[in-house]
Amino acid sequence: MTATTAVRVTRTGRSSAQGRAWEVAIDGAVVGSLRSGEALEVPVDPGHHALRVQAMRYLASPECSFEAGEGQGVAFSCRARAQHPFIVQRSLIWLVASLVTHHAWIRLTPDEVDERAGGVSEPAGVSEPVGVVRKDPGLRTLPRLPRPMPESNGEPVLTVTELTKRFGHRTAFSEVSFEVFRGEVFGFLGPNGAGKTTTVRTLGTLIAPTSGSATVAGIPLSPENGVEIRQRISIMPEAPGLYLRLTVAENLEYFAGLYGLHHPRTRISDALEAVNLGDRAGDLCGGLSKGLRQRVGLARTLLSDPAIMFLDEPTSGLDPVAAREVHDLVDGLRQKGVTIFLTTHRLDEAEKLCDRVAILNTTLRTIGSPADLRAQLFKSALMVRTLKPLDEPDQFFTSLPLVESWRSMGEGTYELSVSDPRAAAPEVTRGLVGAGADVLSIGEAQHSLEDVYLELINEDVEARRP
Amino acid sequence: MKGLDATRIRAVVRKELRDYRRKRAIVASMAILPVIFLLEPVLTIFVVPPSATGAALAQNLILPILYLLLIPTVMPSTLAAYSVAGEREQGTLEPLLTTPIRQQEFIVGKAAAVMIPTMALSYAVYGLFVAAVALFAHRVVADAFFHQSAVILALFLLAPLMAGWAIVVGMAVSVRASEVRVAQQLGMLASLPPLGVIILLAVGTIHPTLLVALAFAGGLLVADALALRMISGMFDRERLVTGAKAV
Numbered sequence: 036m037t038a039t040t041a042v043r044v045t046r047t048g049r050s051s052a053q054g055r056a057w058e059v060a061i062d063g064a065v066v067g068s069l070r071s072g073e074a075l076e077v078p079v080d081p082g083h084h085a086l087r088v089q090a091m092r093y094l095a096s097p098e099c100s101f102e103a104g105e106g107q108g109v110a111f112s113c114r115a116r117a118q119h120p121f122i123v124q125r126s127l128i129w130l131v132a133s134l135v136t137h138h139a140w141i142r143l144t145p146d147e148v149d150e151r152a153g154g155v156s157e158p159a160g161v162s163e164p165v166g167v168v169r170k171d172p173g174l175r176t177l178p179r180l181p182r183p184m185p186e187s188n189g190e191p192v193l194t195v196t197e198l199t200k201r202f203g204h205r206t207a208f209s210e211v212s213f214e215v216f217r218g219e220v221f222g223f224l225g226p227n228g229a230g231k232t233t234t235v236r237t238l239g240t241l242i243a244p245t246s247g248s249a250t251v252a253g254i255p256l257s258p259e260n261g262v263e264i265r266q267r268i269s270i271m272p273e274a275p276g277l278y279l280r281l282t283v284a285e286n287l288e289y290f291a292g293l294y295g296l297h298h299p300r301t302r303i304s305d306a307l308e309a310v311n312l313g314d315r316a317g318d319l320c321g322g323l324s325k326g327l328r329q330r331v332g333l334a335r336t337l338l339s340d341p342a343i344m345f346l347d348e349p350t351s352g353l354d355p356v357a358a359r360e361v362h363d364l365v366d367g368l369r370q371k372g373v374t375i376f377l378t379t380h381r382l383d384e385a386e387k388l389c390d391r392v393a394i395l396n397t398t399l400r401t402i403g404s405p406a407d408l409r410a411q412l413f414k415s416a417l418m419v420r421t422l423k424p425l426d427e428p429d430q431f432f433t434s435l436p437l438v439e440s441w442r443s444m445g446e447g448t449y450e451l452s453v454s455d456p457r458a459a460a461p462e463v464t465r466g467l468v469g470a471g472a473d474v475l476s477i478g479e480a481q482h483s484l485e486d487v488y489l490e491l492i493n494e495d496v497e498a499r500r501p
Numbered sequence: 502m503k504g505l506d507a508t509r510i511r512a513v514v515r516k517e518l519r520d521y522r523r524k525r526a527i528v529a530s531m532a533i534l535p536v537i538f539l540l541e542p543v544l545t546i547f548v549v550p551p552s553a554t555g556a557a558l559a560q561n562l563i564l565p566i567l568y569l570l571l572i573p574t575v576m577p578s579t580l581a582a583y584s585v586a587g588e589r590e591q592g593t594l595e596p597l598l599t600t601p602i603r604q605q606e607f608i609v610g611k612a613a614a615v616m617i618p619t620m621a622l623s624y625a626v627y628g629l630f631v632a633a634v635a636l637f638a639h640r641v642v643a644d645a646f647f648h649q650s651a652v653i654l655a656l657f658l659l660a661p662l663m664a665g666w667a668i669v670v671g672m673a674v675s676v677r678a679s680e681v682r683v684a685q686q687l688g689m690l691a692s693l694p695p696l697g698v699i700i701l702l703a704v705g706t707i708h709p710t711l712l713v714a715l716a717f718a719g720g721l722l723v724a725d726a727l728a729l730r731m732i733s734g735m736f737d738r739e740r741l742v743t744g745a746k747a748v
Contacts, residue, residue, distance in 0.1 A: 202743070239599050242739045261738075266601040276596040278516070280523035285516070292512025293600040335596070 040081055041108040042101075044088065045074040045146075048114040057113065057141070058298060060087040063305040064340050065298045069113070081105045082372075088113045088143050089301075097143040110146035190217045191250075192343045192374050193238065198247035200230070200237055207233040210247065211399045215343065215376055220369045222389030223378040226492060229395045231378040232273070235345045238376075239270045252342035266294065269341040273348045275332025279321030283312060283331050286320055287338060294339040306334040310364055326357025333364055343374045350384060362387060386484040400491045408487045416480035417451045417460055418444070422473035425449075431470060437462050450480055505609065509602050513610025514617070521580070521618065531576065531618060535626045538572045541565065546634055549642050562646050563709055566656055567699045572626055573664035574692040577619040581671025582688030584611040585741070586681045595742055604736040608729070612668050619664045627656060655714030662721035667691045669728035676735045695721075 044059050046069040056068035059075055062084055067075045069088075080103070087098040101109050193215035200207040208230030215221040225231050236242040238251055240261040249256040252267035277286050284303055291299035307313045310330040320328060329349060336344050349365070350358035358381075365388050368375060379385055385392050386405050393402040401408055424447045425431055432441040432451060437459040439452040453459035456479040467474050521527045542565030549561045588594040597607075631653070634646050647653075670691030671684075678684035698717060701707045 236742060240738070241595070241598055241742050262601045262603060265599060270596070270599040272592075272595045272599070274592045276591075276593040278520060278593060279591070280520055281516070285519060289512055289516040290596075290600060292515070293509050293597070293602050295506060295508045295601070332596075 039078040040103045040105065041076050042079050042084070042086065042103065043074060043076045043108060043110040043146075044069065044086070045110070045112050046071055046114065047112050058089045058301070060089065060301065061085070063087075063301075065301055079103050081107075086111060086143070088141055090115075090141055097141050099143055099145075101145070111143060112146055113141055113143045115141060191215065192217050192252060193221075193376065194250040195238070196248050198234070198237065198249055199245045200233055200242065201245045206397055208395060209398050211395065212247075213393050213399065213402055215374065217374055218372045219390040220365070220375045220377060220388050222385035222392035223376060223395060224380060224382065224385055224392055224488060225378075225395035226380060230397055231380075231395055232347055234395070235270060235347050235376070235378055239268060239345060240264050266339070267342045268345065269336035269339055270345040271332045271336045271347060271349060273351050275328050275335070277320040277328055277331055280319065282317050282319055283307070283323070283334075284316040286331060287335055290335050291338055296339065302338050302340075303334075306337040309337055309367075310334045324357070326353055326360055329353060329357065329361055330364065333361070337368075337373075343376055344368070345376045345378075347378050348380070349377070350379070350381060358384075382483065382485040382488055392484065394488060394491050396492060401487075405484045405487070408484065414439075414452050415454060415456050417453055417456050417463060417477060418480045419449045419451060419463060419467070419477050420475040421447045421449075421467065422475055423447060425470070425472060431466065435459075435462060435466055447475075505603065505606050509606045510610040510613065513602070513607065514614045517611065517614030518617065521614075527580070530579065531622060534576050535572050535622050538569060538575075539626050539630060542568050542630060543633060546638050546642060546646065549639075560705070562642070562649055563652055564703050566649065566652050567702055567709075569623075569627060569630060569656060570659060570663055570699055571692070571696070573619055573623040573660040574667050574695050575689075576622065576667075577615045577664050578667045578671045578688040578691050579685050580615045580619075581612070581668040581691075582675045582678070582684040583681055584615065584672050585675040586678045586684040587675075589741070590681050598738050598742060604738075605733055608672065608732060608736060611672060612665075612729075615668050615671075616661070616664055619668075620661055623660050623664070624657070627660070651711040651714060652709055654711070655709070655718070658714065658718055659721070662718055662725060663695050665725040666695060666721055666728065669725060669732055673728065673732045673735060676732065676741070 042061065046057060048071065056070050058065050059067050059069060059077075061077060061079060066077045069075055083100060083102055085098055085100045097113075099111075101111075103109055191214040195214070196212050197210045198212070199209045201209075211230075211234065213221075223231050223234065233242065237244050238249060238256065240251075240256065240258070243258060244256070251264045254260045254264050254267065256264065278289070281289070284307075287303045287306060288299060291302055296302050303316070304313070307316055310333050312327070312330055312334060315323070315327070320331060323331065333346075333349070336346070346365070350361050353361065362384065365375060365377070369388065369390075377385070377389060389405070391402065391404050392408070394400040394408075428441065428443065428449060432438050432449070437453055437455070439454065441449055441451045444450050451459070451463065460477055460479075464474065464477055467477075521531075545561065545565040585594070588597060634643055638646065667688075671688035674687040674691070675684045678687065698707070702709050702713075707713060
């Protein structure tokens with residue numbers, strides 16, 4: 036497990052708004068507030084982060100990015116800048132001036148080494164380091180933010196063990212076991228009726244499992260833990276389910292209230308920015324295209340900063356352009372280290388977006404990265420195309436020592452099973468030329484995730500035949 | 502109630518009220534229904550012959566007052582019936598159930614969102630009616646009307662209880678109904694029991710006294726509490742999402 040480090044933010048000096056608390060946000064999530072003379076310490080994971088201090092919501096806030104190293108703390112000071120003498124405090128003129136001068140009101144600067152924080156790394160993107168914090172009367176430590184790491188770090192966010200759900204005699208899914216790690220995009224594939232949505236609903240505590248166990252975001256799956264689990268995760272069902280008579284912002288405001296979020300406006304604004312809908316907050320959802328509604332649904336799932344996001348067929352029914360936009364958004368979330376559980380039956384989508392995939396057809400058929408699954412199911416092969424069909428293909432291919440077997444894929448097209456395509460290709464080429472064949476192409480056979488999927492699903496179909 | 506989160510309940514109420522405001526049919530029906538129910542009592546009060554005396558005059562005045570009780574009984578049933586079935590029909594129920602909201606918070610929030618406009622409109626109409634009687638009715642009729650203080654008090658006391666009954670029954674129907682139209686039609690049946698009592702009072706089978714009003718209010722309160730408890734038991738996430746009860 037990776038060690039966490041600490042960010043310390045200290046508010047120094049006296050300001051015109053001494054009594055008013057300033058909000059401190061890390062990576063867009065408000066982590067606490069500061070009054071004059073107070074300090075705040077927040078544990079974060081090592082990596083790149085953004086710190087923002089805001090005095091009033093309508094004032095632009097200073098923000099700086101920093102790199103937190105393992106075991107190395109980072110410290111910042113913030114204080115109000117000196118105001119122009121002619122500007123009357125708390126007056127309308129002062130407010131307007133603050134808006135015009137943007138973040139000139141608060142000075143946010145990195146501190147020198149802070150022993151208690153375990154040493155300060157050099158912050159990126161900021162300059163002019165100022166003095167060390169001297170006064171620290173009100174240090175408070177907040178719980179660690181559930182922010183995922185940018186890359187998978189081996190820590191499971193979701194552990195499922197032999198989970199089964201039956202509706203009477205019908206089995207939705209049976210003895211399903213897998214783990215999803217922090218920061219990964221996990222694809223859950225399967226045909227219609229395979230049990231994908233039921234699995235998501237079960238893990239989201241909407242449905243009680245018949246047997247088996249699971250740990251969701253660190254909490255054992257049980258009816259008693261329903262509220263706590265739902266607080267830590269978010270689910271976007273296949274249809275985003277928006278209130279069409281409400282605006283985008285009103286929809287998000289409703290859900291922010293249901294999650295009991297503090298400072299919902301900041302969260303809503305951040306979520307809308309994340310899905311590139313910052314300028315559509317006032318639009319009625321009923322007037323949005325299907326693709327835009329899906330983006331609002333994604334923004335809604337981001338609101339609560341979940342430990343894991345469940346996206347149930349997020350591109351279902353979207354046109355290619357809208358689907359591409361959703362792909363880009365999911366890809367963007369992956370870059371930011373958000374853990375995503377993606378159910379889909381679109382194999383191109385899974386191949387493009389997912390780090391690992393599981394194929395479900397009531398039971399879990401396989402699990403692994405797309406490349407691993409291809410390697411597991413398909414032997415290495417060469418695809419050979421000749422201008423005319425070979426006269427004696429069997430005699431020819433069996434004479435080549437590196438070719439294990441072959442099959443015809445159509446007129447003049449052959450698939451050769453080989454253990455090492457790179458070694459076999461020159462031998463096959465030489466043999467074909469020597470035999471007088473006109474070679475059009477020789478290349479390594481590429482199996483897609485679709486081939487893997489069809490292979491496994493077809494096996495099931497075959498097995499069910501009497 | 503212990504363990505309920507006021508923020509979540511407020512969120513439900515605020516969203517519901519916003520939704521009502523944006524739906525013209527709801528605004529129109531909420532505006533028209535009280536006016537319709539107000540017309541009959543107003544006309545009755547103004548056509549009562551001032552020469553009538555005693556029991557005949559009292560009977561002529563009690564009926565329109567009781568008629569006003571139909572406003573909080575009938576008005577919320579449509580909204581309450583829409584509360585869950587409507588969410589299901591527009592596909593918003595599942596996203597809502599994926600949030601940390603508890604079933605009791607959902608029910609209380611939805612019920613409060615129906616109760617607020619219902620009571621605001623009911624009391625506004627009652628105020629208008631009382632003001633109209635005080636200002637425009639014949640002095641003899643007005644005096645006789647205000648002499649029925651027990652009945653007027655019962656009107657104000659029973660209105661929220663009648664509304665509460667209509668709301669919880671409407672919501673109970675809504676939880677189980679497969680579609681909104683069915684829920685709304687069945688929800689209207691919720692107003693039948695209180696309506697029956699009003700009819701019995703109107704035809705003189707039950708004599709309207711303060712004691713009767715208090716007994717009726719007590720009975721309604723118990724019925725409301727039991728119905729609320731019942732609906733909490735019916736609100737099963739699995740059933741709402743899949744249509745099948747958790748095994």
